[in-house]
Amino acid sequence: MTKQKTKKRMYFHGECVIAEIKELPTGLKARLDKDSIMIAESETVGNEHRVKIKEGVEFFEDEKGVLYMKNTVPTEVYCLHAERHDTITLPEGLWQIDKAVEYDYLSAKVVKVWD
Numbered sequence: 001m002t003k004q005k006t007k008k009r010m011y012f013h014g015e016c017v018i019a020e021i022k023e024l025p026t027g028l029k030a031r032l033d034k035d036s037i038m039i040a041e042s043e044t045v046g047n048e049h050r051v052k053i054k055e056g057v058e059f060f061e062d063e064k065g066v067l068y069m070k071n072t073v074p075t076e077v078y079c080l081h082a083e084r085h086d087t088i089t090l091p092e093g094l095w096q097i098d099k100a101v102e103y104d105y106l107s108a109k110v111v112k113v114w115d
Contacts, residue, residue, distance in 0.1 A: 009093070013077045014085050015100045016040035016049045020093050024068055028060035031067070039067060039077065039097045048080045067097040 008020040016039055031037060037059055040049040051057065056073035069075070071092055078087040 009091070011077070011088060011090060012100065013049050013088055014040065014047065014079065016077070017098050017100045018069075018077070018090065019096050019098075021068075021096050022094070024060060024070065024094055025062060028062055028068060031059035031061055033059065037067075040099050047084050049077060049085070050080065051075060051077055069095045069097060071095070 010020065011018040018039075033053055036050045036052045038048045038050050041047070051059075051069070052075075053059075054073070054075075057069065057071045057075050060068040060070070062068070069090075071090060073092065075090045076087050077090060079085045
C-alpha cells in the first residue's frame, strides 16, 4: 500500500500569500486588533487586504512580524477597495500569512559581456 501525501492549501489574495501550516510556531505573540486586521498592504495603490476579527479567529505574530492565523470557522479575506480583488473564504485551519515576493529573473541574470 502506498502512502499518500496530503497537500497543503495555499491561497493568494493580491500580494498576500496565505499558506496552510501543520502547527503554530512557538514563541508567538497574540494580536489583539479590534474589528479587523490588515494582513497585507499594496505598495503601489494603497489597497489593504483585511480579515474581520470574530469569534473563532485568532491572530499571532512572530518576532520578525510574520503573521499567523488560527481559525475554527470559515473566514473571509477582503480588500478595502472591493473592485480590486474578489473576497475569498478560507476554510478552518492554521495559516501563515505573508506578502508575496516578486523576483525579476531577467535583471538578476544581467552580466557584463565586454569592457
